[in-house]
Amino acid sequence: MTFDVTEPADQQSGWSYYGAAHRYAVHGSDAEEAACARRTAELAATGREAELHALADAGDRCAAIATLEVLVDQDRVDELRAMGAAGHDPAFVTLMELYVRRGDEAALRAEAATAERARFWLSALLVRSGRLDEALDELRRLVAAGVDTHAAHGKMLDLLLEHGREDEVRALAAAGDRPAIRRLNFWQHRDRP
């Protein structure tokens, strides 16, 4: 799972799924790559979603991504949410990333009421808004709840280091927090501008 939601909202590069179908070569040859891109684009553009879904269900990852793109592009958030709630993880992640890009804090909070994981994206939005302490609180709540613990704790450490709160990471490291120890090690040897 990718949690990088820090890139500017007008770029797609940080989406986990949206725009990701042919970001890397996955088909073995340029010809197959082009043929797949053409097919999925054609199905999406002509509204043949049943065919896209059939391909996705048969394991075609590019088609699976295209089904999510259609929902995002057409602002069909309710359908995206329904898929996510039904356990479709890429749909859930895409919905979260969409909310962060829209700056929709209320939607993320509403989601967190039923899906604790949403706090990860809520924290990303809070950081973006300069509300670091609130963001850290959301990450701590994830750790306390035992949800995405490793990622949440790591993100908390990264945020502390990025915002000049190295002392707090040092205190954790001194108490035996291994991720804190490893991060400090890299932090001390990073390239300084």
Ligand SMILES: [Zn+2]
């Ligand atoms: Zn493809």
